Each structure stands twice: as C-alpha cells, then as structure tokens.
Amino acid sequence: MPDSRPRPPDDHAADAANGRESSVLTLCGARLPDGRIVDVRLGGGRIEAVGTAGSLPAPGARIDLRGHLLLPAPAEPHAHSDTALTADSTGPDASGPASRLPEDIQQRATEAALLQLGHGATALRSHVRIGDIQGLTALAAVLQARRSLRGLVDLTPVAVPRLLTGIAGADGLAMLRDAVKMGAGAVGGCPDLDPDPTGYAEAVLEIAAEHDCPVDLHTDSDDPARLARFAAMAGGLRQGVAIGPCAGLSRFTPQAAGRAADQLAASGVTVICLPQGGCCGVEGRGTAPVRLLRAAGVRVAAGSGALRDLANPVGRGDPLEAAFLLASQSGLRPEHAYEAVSTGARRAMGLPEVRVEAGFPAELLAVRGEQLTGVLSLAYSRIVVHRGRVVARTSAVREYCDSEAGGRPGLPRQGRPETGAGGGP
Numbered sequence: 001m002p003d004s005r006p007r008p009p010d011d012h013a014a015d016a017a018n019g020r021e022s023s024v025l026t027l028c029g030a031r032l033p034d035g036r037i038v039d040v041r042l043g044g045g046r047i048e049a050v051g052t053a054g055s056l057p058a059p060g061a062r063i064d065l066r067g068h069l070l071l072p073a074p075a076e077p078h079a080h081s082d083t084a085l086t087a088d089s090t091g092p093d094a095s096g097p098a099s100r101l102p103e104d105i106q107q108r109a110t111e112a113a114l115l116q117l118g119h120g121a122t123a124l125r126s127h128v129r130i131g132d133i134q135g136l137t138a139l140a141a142v143l144q145a146r147r148s149l150r151g152l153v154d155l156t157p158v159a160v161p162r163l164l165t166g167i168a169g170a171d172g173l174a175m176l177r178d179a180v181k182m183g184a185g186a187v188g189g190c191p192d193l194d195p196d197p198t199g200y201a202e203a204v205l206e207i208a209a210e211h212d213c214p215v216d217l218h219t220d221s222d223d224p225a226r227l228a229r230f231a232a233m234a235g236g237l238r239q240g241v242a243i244g245p246c247a248g249l250s251r252f253t254p255q256a257a258g259r260a261a262d263q264l265a266a267s268g269v270t271v272i273c274l275p276q277g278g279c280c281g282v283e284g285r286g287t288a289p290v291r292l293l294r295a296a297g298v299r300v301a302a303g304s305g306a307l308r309d310l311a312n313p314v315g316r317g318d319p320l321e322a323a324f325l326l327a328s329q330s331g332l333r334p335e336h337a338y339e340a341v342s343t344g345a346r347r348a349m350g351l352p353e354v355r356v357e358a359g360f361p362a363e364l365l366a367v368r369g370e371q372l373t374g375v376l377s378l379a380y381s382r383i384v385v386h387r388g389r390v391v392a393r394t395s396a397v398r399e400y401c402d403s404e405a406g407g408r409p410g411l412p413r414q415g416r417p418e419t420g421a422g423g424g425p
Helices: 012-017 102-119 137-148 169-182 197-211 224-234 247-251 254-267 290-295 319-328 334-341 343-348 372-377
Strands: 025-031 037-043 046-052 061-064 068-072 076-079 123-129 154-160 186-189 215-219 241-245 270-273 299-302 364-368 382-386 389-394
Touching: 025 364, 068 372, 076 102, 076 215, 076 241, 076 343, 102 123, 102 137, 102 319, 102 382, 102 389, 123 137, 123 215, 137 154, 137 169, 154 169, 169 186, 169 197, 186 197, 197 215, 197 224, 224 254, 247 254, 254 290, 270 290, 270 343, 290 299, 299 319, 299 334, 299 343, 319 334, 319 372, 334 343, 334 372
Parallel strands: 025 061, 025 068, 076 123, 123 154, 154 186, 186 215, 215 241, 241 270, 270 299
Antiparallel strands: 025 037, 037 046, 068 364, 364 382, 382 389
C-alpha cells in the first residue's frame, strides 16, 4: 500500500491533453531519513504520491535513486551575488579590481547561483548593495540574472543601502524605495555601519511596512540594548524579519545572551547564522549561539555567506557544509543542523514548507548515502529537483589502484551508478 495516497488530478482529460504524462517524474527506490525505501511521483511542480518501493505506477520518466537519501531541498538565505567570485581579482597577479559593469555582475551572479544550485539550494536570497557611485546598477544586474535563471533556481535580491540616517541618508532612503519598486524582494542593510544603528533599523522597518515586504538585516548584534530595542520594534511588523549573522551574541554574558534570546523569540525574529564565516568584514568571527537560541524558541536558519569574494576567498556556498559545521562545531543534532539549511531557511525566506509527502512542493535533494550523518560528512554525489524536474546533477566516482604487490586486496571501489529507464543513476 502507498504510504501517502496519490493526489487525484483535477481534470484527467485536461491533464492528458496538456501532455501531463510527459511531465510526470518518478523517483524510485530512494531512502528517507526515517529508513523507509520509497518511490516518489512528481507532477505539476508538486509531490503527487509517496509509496513503498514498486507500489506506484510511473507513467512518465523514472530515475533510480537506490543508494540515495532523499531530503527536502536546502535553501540559501544569505548570499552576496553582486560580489561573488571576485576573490581572484585581488593579489599580486590580479589585473585589477573586479569589474562593476552590469553584464559582468550579471555573469558572476548567474554563475554563483548555478554553483549553489549544484550544491542543492533551489532558492537563494541575495544581499545586493545599492547607493554610492553604483546606484542601482548591481541590483539591476542581479534582477536580470534572476530572470535568466527562471525555472532553474529562484533568486530573490535584498536591497542593501549603506546609510539611511541624517542628511547623508536621505539619498539612501529614496534609493531603497526605488529598489523595492524595481523588484527587490526584501529590504535590508547593515545598521552597524550607520552612525545611528537604531535609526537605520527603524527606517528599514518603516519602508518594509510601507511596501509590505520582508526585512533582512546584516548585523553582528553585539549591543544588548540595541538588540532589545530592535526586537521590540520588529515585533509589531506583519512581514517576516530576519537578522544575521549575529556572531556578537556569542560574546554576551550568559545572562545577557539568555535575555536577548527570549526577546528575539517573543518578537518572532529569525536569526540567520553563517557557520562558514562572516561576509562583510565588519562583524567579528564566530557563530551565533544556535543551541541557546533554539532552546529559547528562536527561529534559526543557516546560510553560507560569502562565495569566493574578499571576505571569504575560499567560500563554497554549500548548505550541506553549513549544516556539517553546525553539527560538528555548534553541537546540533544532524537533523536539527539540516533543518536549519532547509526548513528553517525556507521559512526565513517566506517560502512554503517542503516535506517528502504528497501535496508538498517538489523541491528535493537526493544525496548518495544511507543516513543523514554520512550525507553531512561526505556529500559528493547529488541530484537536485526544482519544481518537479531534475535541474542539477553532480556525480563523484572514487576508485583505487591495485596493490603494488600485484594482488587484489579487495579495496572498496565505487562504481558508476546504473542507468535507469529515465536516464538517471
């Protein structure tokens, strides 16, 4: 018997007329984190049915996922598309600073998004700087990248002005409003860089309420009083509010950290930590105290931050690495660590929840492995599903040479996956 009943289509005749059968994809023999081996049928961008292996009819393409763990796809809640992949433009052998031409920013943003998609992130939220000499150029380039990536990965830019208070901040306020009208999906910024951090945060919250859009602020959160005021202001905002990386919380006294966590939990603010390191060069190194925050009921998500730019020249942009670090260094259980980069990240971005159950969005990641612990340790081969179709595939093969003694010692050898009927592994 299927474990979840197939969702009946609204109109069988209309589905057939529109070529529904050709758009159906069945993932066969996948293992779920609870140990079940299942088939998962996808159609119309959603999960149509989940059943025990071999129990579901598969009218369309099939992919054999034996040996893979099937998970809700991760999301990236804190990227920097406009500065990604610029680390190689510095150093003694560099020809000069990275190009700020719109077409070059768009190219880098597109390449960075595809790299992160290959890791499994089917949705990205990117902080993009506006103002100063560049004005809205970088935002326009990232918006163009978003259009070119439609159907592969969802990219949402966050408008990030430098100053918002005083005389110097007037232009920033006007530009932030223009950025929302252009298509920025959220408003944010770095209040720590403004002469009046509290005024900066208040201005962002006001514009968010005015335009009915989410808030995502980049802050170290190293001042307990300032953080308390922000939590009080954010509590009345209907839109989602997120802050990160909040490494400063780890430098509070235990009593102050506990009070701050309670205040954030009461206000509904999400904390987005960056286990792989800071990404603006202004915050202290370290990671927010995620166990303390979770215990207090704070919504916690994890992002990757810098992707090979000046702040982190070796940044990978890999959500599974962020989860690995949360488990190995912050002491989270593996399932909680992965939740921070999947369910928690999607919730912070205002995206619908994903479960491997009928009716949920078909945003999935299949990783070669048997258990979540092994997947977080060695996540080499991955298959990424976005809106019900495979959009990225990474295959890794490890082989060993024969012993110099001439014998065959029986060393483990990972062969290439078998090809299924749908052309998949």
